[in-house]
Amino acid sequence: MASISLKKISKAWGPVVGVDAIDLEIRDKEFMVFLGPSGCGKTTTMRMIAGLEDPTGGEILIDGEKVNDVDARDRDVAMVFQSYALYPNMTIYENIRFPLRMRGVPKDKQDQMVREAANIVELGDYLDRKPRALSGGQRQRAALARAVVRHPRVFLMDEPLSNLDAKLRLTMRAQLKHIQRKLETTTIYVTHDQIEAMTLADRIAIMNKGKIQQLGTPDEVYNNPANVFVAGFIGSPPMNLIKGDLENGVFIGASTRVEGLGKGSRKGVILGVRPEDISVAEAGKGHINSKLYSLEPTGDQTLVSALAGEQMVVAKGSRSFRQDLDTPIGLGFDVPRCYLFDAASGNRI
Numbered sequence: 001m002a003s004i005s006l007k008k009i010s011k012a013w014g015p016v017v018g019v020d021a022i023d024l025e026i027r028d029k030e031f032m033v034f035l036g037p038s039g040c041g042k043t044t045t046m047r048m049i050a051g052l053e054d055p056t057g058g059e060i061l062i063d064g065e066k067v068n069d070v071d072a073r074d075r076d077v078a079m080v081f082q083s084y085a086l087y088p089n090m091t092i093y094e095n096i097r098f099p100l101r102m103r104g105v106p107k108d109k110q111d112q113m114v115r116e117a118a119n120i121v122e123l124g125d126y127l128d129r130k131p132r133a134l135s136g137g138q139r140q141r142a143a144l145a146r147a148v149v150r151h152p153r154v155f156l157m158d159e160p161l162s163n164l165d166a167k168l169r170l171t172m173r174a175q176l177k178h179i180q181r182k183l184e185t186t187t188i189y190v191t192h193d194q195i196e197a198m199t200l201a202d203r204i205a206i207m208n209k210g211k212i213q214q215l216g217t218p219d220e221v222y223n224n225p226a227n228v229f230v231a232g233f234i235g236s237p238p239m240n241l242i243k244g245d246l247e248n249g250v251f252i253g254a255s256t257r258v259e260g261l262g263k264g265s266r267k268g269v270i271l272g273v274r275p276e277d278i279s280v281a282e283a284g285k286g287h288i289n290s291k292l293y294s295l296e297p298t299g300d301q302t303l304v305s306a307l308a309g310e311q312m313v314v315a316k317g318s319r320s321f322r323q324d325l326d327t328p329i330g331l332g333f334d335v336p337r338c339y340l341f342d343a344a345s346g347n348r349i
Helices: 042-050 092-104 106-118 136-149 166-183 194-198 218-223 228-233
Strands: 004-013 016-026 031-035 056-062 077-080 155-156 186-191 201-207 211-216 240-247 250-254 254-258 268-274 276-280 288-299 302-308 310-316 326-331 339-342
Touching: 004 042, 016 042, 016 211, 031 042, 042 077, 042 155, 042 186, 042 201, 077 136, 077 218, 092 106, 092 136, 106 166, 106 240, 136 166, 155 339, 166 194, 186 194, 194 218, 201 218, 201 228, 211 218, 211 228, 228 240, 228 254, 228 268, 240 310, 250 268, 276 310, 288 310, 302 326
Parallel strands: 031 186, 031 201, 077 155, 155 186
Antiparallel strands: 004 016, 004 056, 201 211, 240 250, 240 268, 250 254, 268 339, 276 326, 288 302, 288 326, 302 310
């Protein structure tokens, strides 16, 4: 097991900055998720921890030892990739055993270690098969077993579930979390899927443009977003963000008026409110009064959308709610659950 410290870690290619002076402490046995859009620096950061990329600045420490100049093979970390990267000519048994052979583990121990790793990921009955005979989920579990078998200090996982279908991702998320808790191995997980981040992480580092925008538990980043980027990235559907002004504690925007937001006045603010904190109101009596733009029944609820100027606002209505498109509708906010952001900086007010 291991703790990891990143101290002003940076990566640049000439004038292009991929990771910009990140400071981060990852605790022993923690499941840390790097979350962000493509190009935000999350995979580059993980590859620097693995030793596959050399930082252009800063220090990486594993258990207090600086590893900037330590080869990847000597850092005792195991990686699981988006592609399964299994050897097609080898059985699952041989694929799992391969890292033990490379590390010179005594042969009399290899069989026991392979079978233990296979049983952890529930592949004990498939060891004699080739990868092509397994489903996508089974192949990903085989790749995970190949990482588990080494008992590394750190697991590094780069979007390992993105090639799986939605139902299988749900199952694999539960298995991954269970395995990590069982093994108590420090884990860094890279994803652009905020559902994966919220369900798996002990803490989430939300990244954008090479910087960490916010670090916290899933509850913290969801309930207390630090800025507009975090507010709009976390949540499904994401937080509604409406532009306007604050006048004596009253937010005024296109088709929108919300009272009870304090006593101040401020030009150029953004009101944030999550879909579950909006209810369908009688037309003309909501905080937004507009026309129904779209209706999306999902079975357990109905997503109700209306326009506030050019901004689409989405509410989570009851599963039985139905109304004709382009007819008047009101949307009422849970005012204590509204957020205000500065439009210029994007930071929470």
